[in-house]
Amino acid sequence: MSLAMNKQELSEYLAQVFPQVREDFVVEELTDDTITIRLVVQERHLRPGGTVSGPSTFSLADVSVYAMVLARMGRQSLAVTTNSSLDFLRKPDGGVDMIAKCRLLKLGRTLAVGDVLMYSDGSDKPVARATMTYSLPPAGSAAAAFG
Numbered sequence: 102m103s104l105a106m107n108k109q110e111l112s113e114y115l116a117q118v119f120p121q122v123r124e125d126f127v128v129e130e131l132t133d134d135t136i137t138i139r140l141v142v143q144e145r146h147l148r149p150g151g152t153v154s155g156p157s158t159f160s161l162a163d164v165s166v167y168a169m170v171l172a173r174m175g176r177q178s179l180a181v182t183t184n185s186s187l188d189f190l191r192k193p194d195g196g197v198d199m200i201a202k203c204r205l206l207k208l209g210r211t212l213a214v215g216d217v218l219m220y221s222d223g224s225d226k227p228v229a230r231a232t233m234t235y236s237l238p239p240a241g242s243a244a245a246a247f248g
Contacts (some may be wrong), residue, residue, distance in 0.1 A: 102208065103133055105175030111168060114176060125166050129200070136169045140199040140224070151195040153228075158199070158219060159187055162231035164204035166215030170235055173208055180213060180235035193228040194221040210238055 108131040116123040125146075131135040140153075140161040141144065148154040148181065163182060170180050193199055200220045207214040212234060219229040 102173055104131065104172050105174050107131065111172050113190050114171065115164075117170060122160075122164070126161070126168075128168065131172055135202065135204045136165060136172060138165045138168060138203065140201070142195065147195045152196055153193040153199055153221075155187075155189070158189070158193065158229050159185070159231070161184040161201045161219055162187060162203075162217045162229070162233060163201055165201040165236065166205075166213070166231075166235045167212050169203050169205050169215055170208065170213045170237075173205065174237070177238075180237050183234060183236045184234035185213075185231065186233075187229060187231045189229050191226060191228050193219075194224070197222040199228070201211075209237075210240070213237055 108110045108128050111129045111131060125141055127139040127141060128136065129139050138161065140157065140164050142153055146157040167180060199218055200222050203215050203217045205213060205215050214234050218227045220227055
């Protein structure tokens with residue numbers, strides 16, 4: 102399946118519908134099958150001890166899969182998270198951005214499933230891994246027409 106939105110269109114749309122976090126996330130790369138998203142780590146993303154917090158890590162995974170679904174389905178998708186599994190593998194460095202590399206495992210009529218590996222920028226060792234499942238609005242519904 103090809104993309105419904107390119108990198109610039111996706112970035113602009115995300116900034117439009119989620120202005121509260123537009124400074125936090127940057128779409129770095131987008132292909133038909135994968136997306137790379139950067140979390141611009143700031144003080145508010147850190148927990149005591151100077152590492153990136155769990156909620157910030159979850160947000161990065163959630164935004165990554167959501168953005169990949171949007172890129173493939175287009176602006177009509179109001180997908181909602183229905184399941185999440187997040188494994189913390191090692192302590193992320195609070196002094197650098199986090200990078201998420203996401204791929205969709207399934208994009209069906211009613212469900213989308215994505216897998217995300219997250220890294221501290223500059224490291225090749227993942228700090229976390231997430232699997233996210235989204236419920237997709239039925240075709241022709243008011244939610245599917247959003248955008």
